[in-house]
Amino acid sequence: MLKAQELQGVYVPIVTPFDEDFEVDAASFYNQAYQLFQDDIHGLVVNGTTGESPTITQEELGILFATAQAAKEAANSQASLVIGSGTNDTRSTVKKTEAAGNLGADAALVVVPYYNKPSQQGIIAHFRQAASVGVPIILYEVPHRTGVTLELDTVRAILDIDGVIGMKDSTPNTQLVSELTRLGSKPVLCGEDTLLFDALRAGAKGVMSASANVETERFVAFYRHFLAGNMEESKSLYEGLLPLIRLLFTEPNPAPLKWLLEQQGVIASGALRLPLLSVTEGLQERLTAYI
Numbered sequence: 001m002l003k004a005q006e007l008q009g010v011y012v013p014i015v016t017p018f019d020e021d022f023e024v025d026a027a028s029f030y031n032q033a034y035q036l037f038q039d040d041i042h043g044l045v046v047n048g049t050t051g052e053s054p055t056i057t058q059e060e061l062g063i064l065f066a067t068a069q070a071a072k073e074a075a076n077s078q079a080s081l082v083i084g085s086g087t088n089d090t091r092s093t094v095k096k097t098e099a100a101g102n103l104g105a106d107a108a109l110v111v112v113p114y115y116n117k118p119s120q121q122g123i124i125a126h127f128r129q130a131a132s133v134g135v136p137i138i139l140y141e142v143p144h145r146t147g148v149t150l151e152l153d154t155v156r157a158i159l160d161i162d163g164v165i166g167m168k169d170s171t172p173n174t175q176l177v178s179e180l181t182r183l184g185s186k187p188v189l190c191g192e193d194t195l196l197f198d199a200l201r202a203g204a205k206g207v208m209s210a211s212a213n214v215e216t217e218r219f220v221a222f223y224r225h226f227l228a229g230n231m232e233e234s235k236s237l238y239e240g241l242l243p244l245i246r247l248l249f250t251e252p253n254p255a256p257l258k259w260l261l262e263q264q265g266v267i268a269s270g271a272l273r274l275p276l277l278s279v280t281e282g283l284q285e286r287l288t289a290y291i
Contacts, residue, residue, distance in 0.1 A: 002080050002106040002136045004165040007187040008205040009042025010223050011082065012212045013050040015254045016064065017267040024060050026067050028267035032213070033068045035266060037075035039216040042206065044068055045109055047084040049145070050210040050254045055273040058099060065103045086111035086140060090126045094133060101135040107165065109138045114146040120154040124161075131163035142170035142191065152179055159186045166205075174202040193245045197238040200226050211245045213257050214264070214290065247286055255279045256287060263291045 014036065017028035036044060046064050047053045056064070061083070068081055083100035085108040087093045093110060100108045110130050112123055131137045139158050143149040150158075155176065158164055169177055170191035177188045181203025189208040190199030196207045200223075212219040218237055225234035248256045258270035259279045270278060279287070 002082070002165060004186045006080070007107075007138070007166040007189065010206060010212060010216075010220050011043035011045055011080075011189060011208040012036050012041050012216065013045040013048035013084075013208060013210050014068075015213055015258050015261065015267070016047075016051040016056060017258070017261075017269065018271040018273060019269055020271060022271060022273055024056075024063060025268055026063055028269070029064060030067050030071050032261065032266050033071035034075050036213070036216055037072050037077035037079055040077075040220050041079050041212070041216065043080040043082055043106075043208075044072070045082045045084060045208065046105075048109060048210075049084070049111075049142075050213070050257070051084065052254065052273055052276065053084050058096075061099070062103060065105070069104065080106040082107045082109050082138065084109045084111070086113075086130075088113040088116050090129050093126065093130050097130050097133045097135050097137070101133060105135065107136040107138055109140050109168065111140040111142060112146045112148060112150060114148075117148050120151055123148070123150065124154060124157050127158045127164060128161055131161045134163065136165045137161075137163055138189075139164060139167035140170070140191070141167060141176070144170075144172070152176070155180065156183065156185065168208045169199070169204070174198050177204050178202040193249070194242065197222070197226070197235055200234075210253055210257065211241070211248050213254075214248075214260055215241060215244060244290055247283070247290075250286075251279050251283055252276055256283060259284060260287050260290060263288075 017025040019025045083105040085096035097108045166187040168191040187205035189206045190204045191208045193211045222237040261267045262270035
């Protein structure tokens with residue numbers, strides 16, 4: 001089980017490869033996970049949004065997690081394994097979080113309930129129920145996907161819940177992490193890839209970056225230089241990654257990532273399940289520089 005003081009470093013929400021029949025491609029998933037572990041990431045997130053979680057069944061999640069565990073063992077990695085379990089239904093979230101614990105996850109990533117726009121108090125109650133399961137919870141705040149923005153007092157109330165060990169912050173600036181750092185809160189991982197360096201400077205303890213599915217070694221090096229106090233080296237590495245990061249979010253995630261990973265030979269196919277579509281030819285041409 002992951003503890004608050006251990007929530008730091010580079011966490012990668014891994015893609016879920018599918019074959020030409022849109023079934024889970026466990027062999028490609030193993031290859032991708034093994035490579036990420038070999039690149040010394042600090043945590044792997046299975047069934048996050050980048051993993052197309054809305055389309056993944058519980059049976060498929062079991063296969064993916066067992067495959068991730070096997071890849072971690074083969075790579076002799078100490079990385080944490082996190083499962084995305086959040087939905088916009090509290091009972092469903094509780095069941096999925098329980099299932100994550102039964103599979104052996106070190107923590108569960110629970111997104112703020114989306115679409116139905118609950119009140120701030122309703123969101124706090126949602127996380128209180130999720131945390132009651134006994135699996136360490138990472139709060140995931142991503143307003144542009146959920147349709148609701150957490151107030152600072154709400155974030156603090158959720159982080160004060162026993163069993164909530166920290167948060168992934170995907171807000172569009174570093175104001176929240178700055179305030180939480182000033183107040184001495186539990187650790188924050190930055191989930192907004194265009195703000196990773198600034199978020200670390202503002203007090204984030206690490207990053208949870210979809211972009212780090214590719215060029216992973218450079219993301220890890222950027223973080224390690226920052227941790228060592230080598231600010232110029234860290235900033236230079238990050239600025240070198242920014243053009244790629246921006247390209248990867250030009251079209252809906254994870255389509256650009258999966259196309260690039262297929263071209264690099266890491267996964268067999270960049271197929272996505274509807275309603276997501278593959279990248280346009282124009283973006284393919286722009287991404288070829290990174291093959």
